[in-house]
Amino acid sequence: AGYKTIEDIKTAPIEDLMNLPLIGPKVARRIKEQVGGFVKKETWEKLEKEEAWKQKALTEY
Numbered sequence: 001a002g003y004k005t006i007e008d009i010k011t012a013p014i015e016d017l018m019n020l021p022l023i024g025p026k027v028a029r030r031i032k033e034q035v036g037g038f039v040k041k042e043t044w045e046k047l048e049k050e051e052a053w054k055q056k057a058l059t060e061y
Helices: 006-011 014-018 025-034 041-049
Strands: none
Touching: 006 025, 014 025, 014 041, 025 041
């Protein structure tokens, strides 16, 4: 992922954060909120509706 600063995380798309091991949509949203970023309402609604999302195991990396 290459995040070196809080600003990097703040500006990163939530989908990129979700690609990190053990980070799902809820954790990614909390991370964004804690660093002062935000998730667009449309993006969050889309992520909540996606049933195909499945958390990856560490062994998949």
